[in-house]
Amino acid sequence: MSIPAALKLFRPLLEALRDLTPIILVIVFFQLFVLKQPIPNLAEMLAGLLFVLFGLALFVRGLEIGLFPMGESMAHAFARKGNVFWLLLFAFLLGFGTTVAEPALIAVAGKAAEIAALDGVIDTTEQAMDEYAFGLRMTVAFSVGTAIVLGVLRILVGWPLHFFIIGGYLIVVMLTYFAPHEIIGIAYDSGGVTTSTITVPLVTALGVGLATSIKGRNPMMDGFGLIAFASLVPMIFVMIYGMLTV
Amino acid sequence: MSMLQLFTDTIFSTMRDVLPIAAVLLGFQLLVLRQRVANPWRVMRGFIYVLLGLSLFLMGLQKAIFPLGELMASQLTNPEFVYKDLYAQGITAVQTVRWDDYLWVYAFAFAIGLATTLAEPSLIAVGMKAEQVSGGGVSAWGLRLAVSLGVAIGVSIGCYRIVTGTDLWLYIIVAYIIVIIQTFRAPSMIIPLAYDSGGVTTSTVTVPLLAALGLGLAATIPGRSPMIDGFGLIAFASVFPIMSVMGYAQITVWLEKREQRREGKDAL
Numbered sequence: 433m434s435i436p437a438a439l440k441l442f443r444p445l446l447e448a449l450r451d452l453t454p455i456i457l458v459i460v461f462f463q464l465f466v467l468k469q470p471i472p473n474l475a476e477m478l479a480g481l482l483f484v485l486f487g488l489a490l491f492v493r494g495l496e497i498g499l500f501p502m503g504e505s506m507a508h509a510f511a512r513k514g515n516v517f518w519l520l521l522f523a524f525l526l527g528f529g530t531t532v533a534e535p536a537l538i539a540v541a542g543k544a545a546e547i548a549a550l551d552g553v554i555d556t557t558e559q560a561m562d563e564y565a566f567g568l569r570m571t572v573a574f575s576v577g578t579a580i581v582l583g584v585l586r587i588l589v590g591w592p593l594h595f596f597i598i599g600g601y602l603i604v605v606m607l608t609y610f611a612p613h614e615i616i617g618i619a620y621d622s623g624g625v626t627t628s629t630i631t632v633p634l635v636t637a638l639g640v641g642l643a644t645s646i647k648g649r650n651p652m653m654d655g656f657g658l659i660a661f662a663s664l665v666p667m668i669f670v671m672i673y674g675m676l677t678v
Numbered sequence: 679m680s681m682l683q684l685f686t687d688t689i690f691s692t693m694r695d696v697l698p699i700a701a702v703l704l705g706f707q708l709l710v711l712r713q714r715v716a717n718p719w720r721v722m723r724g725f726i727y728v729l730l731g732l733s734l735f736l737m738g739l740q741k742a743i744f745p746l747g748e749l750m751a752s753q754l755t756n757p758e759f760v761y762k763d764l765y766a767q768g769i770t771a772v773q774t775v776r777w778d779d780y781l782w783v784y785a786f787a788f789a790i791g792l793a794t795t796l797a798e799p800s801l802i803a804v805g806m807k808a809e810q811v812s813g814g815g816v817s818a819w820g821l822r823l824a825v826s827l828g829v830a831i832g833v834s835i836g837c838y839r840i841v842t843g844t845d846l847w848l849y850i851i852v853a854y855i856i857v858i859i860q861t862f863r864a865p866s867m868i869i870p871l872a873y874d875s876g877g878v879t880t881s882t883v884t885v886p887l888l889a890a891l892g893l894g895l896a897a898t899i900p901g902r903s904p905m906i907d908g909f910g911l912i913a914f915a916s917v918f919p920i921m922s923v924m925g926y927a928q929i930t931v932w933l934e935k936r937e938q939r940r941e942g943k944d945a946l
Binding site: 451452454455457458459461462463466467471472476477478479480481482483484485486487488489490491492493494495496497498499500501502505506509510513518522525526529530532533534535536593594597598601605608620621623627628629630631632633634636637640644650651652653654655656657658659660662663664 | 691694695696697698699701702703706707710711713715716717720721722723724725726727728729730731732733734735736737738739740741742743746747750753754759782786789790792793794796797799800802803804806807808811812847850851854858861866867869870871873874876877878880881882883885912913916
């Protein structure tokens with residue numbers, strides 16, 4: 433690595449150190465002064481912290497030179513091309529693709545199938561549980577795709593975001609009342625699971641890039657909001673899935 | 679598990695996560711947009727940095743932060759710690775749970791909510807973009823601090839709710855009413871960013887520790903269900919940052935107005 437490149441990595445490293453210091457302080461304080469216990473496996477913990485530090489610095493540098501420019505250049509290219517169909521298909525696949533293989537979602541779906549089987553909603557056979565988990569995963573992935581499509585449409589047309597979000601949460605509250613209660617926890621969790629660390633920068637760059645290159649759109653007012661859609665729509669879809677599979 | 683195996687496992691699961699996205703990006707780039715990316719090798723290097731960085735980050739968390747953090751969450755919620763004075767007197771059957779028995783838990787929830795959100799990679803990404811797009815009007819650090827404070831306050835209230843056993847819906851509905859009122863009063867340019875902050879916080883670093891805290895509390899307090907109360911905390915962690923980010927903008931505007939008024943008076 434050349435010297436300027438090393439310097440470029442040095443700044444994110446310092447920032448990563450700043451970002452991680454609070455966690456270290458909190459853990460050390462509570463462990464030593466509140467619980468009054470020594471730090472177990474100190475050497476292993478220090479090694480782990482070094483990994484976290486370098487990982488965060490690399491990630492931020494990668495965002496700056498890879499994910500952000502890529503997302504933005506594609507957004508500009510779509511806006512220039514002016515073909516809404518391809519843009520919406522891209523938006524759907526981006527949402528679907530970032531979610532369908534998400535490890536956290538696979539874990540949540542498996543757990544949900546176990547709970548459904550215990551509650552007698554589905555059979556306790558391996559096959560029934562796998563089917564339920566797979567259906568749930570597809571539902572969430574499909575819902576995130578739909579969410580990004582809706583969010584991109586909103587940017588294109590210029591609808592105000594808050595009507596969607598407030599309306600969406602009203603639907604969530606209403607569905608919470610009707611949906612079988614074992615699905616509610618999963619539904620609320622799925623909203624958080626879908627916004628993974630790679631989805632967020634890409635989707636943000638896409639939204640901001642679109643809002644910058646379309647005339648009459650303000651990147652602050654119109655560029656953000658895709659993530660809000662991506663965490664809201666899955667809750668609605670998963671609760672409906674729970675109501676339909678009963 | 680050996681370090682090497684952990685590393686390959688983490689890289690593999692991160693790659694499985696990234697592969698479909700890479701396929702979509704590449705497919706559209708080559709087949710639909712048919713345009714050359716500026717600096718393709720640089721962008722490629724960026725993707726490798728992200729992949730490697732995220733794997734190292736997750737692996738380090740699993741080695742250093744999660745085991746100890748989860749252990750601490752379970753120790754702090756353990757009746758042996760909460761009622762250590764009573765236990766010392768030989769009383770081990772605690773009849774009623776008082777909310778102020780758990781002050782250390784609220785403090786821990788606040789501190790860990792604040793600290794983990796500050797280190798959340800997705801929030802760092804959104805902060806970078808917001809600062810760039812607003813031309814410095816929204817500072818990345820200020821936004822992240824506002825979101826982190828929101829999570830911190832949210833999860834401490836969430837822990838209080840689990841301890842007292844009050845209804846989750848009550849809190850969430852009141853919170854949303856506040857969000858709706860703020861939406862119509864806060865400067866409109868902050869609103870999309872505020873809504874996004876709600877989704878960003880519940881991610882890699884924060885969720886496992888909060889889940890451990892919620893489960894620990896729900897499992898040790900009689901009458902609470904880990905199923906319902908564990909996820910409750912995450913709901914708090916997503917609503918409160920919306921309020922705190924809009925609040926941050928409202929306070930900034932209010933301070934500017936007061937400053938202007940004062941300058942106006944001085945001029946007279």
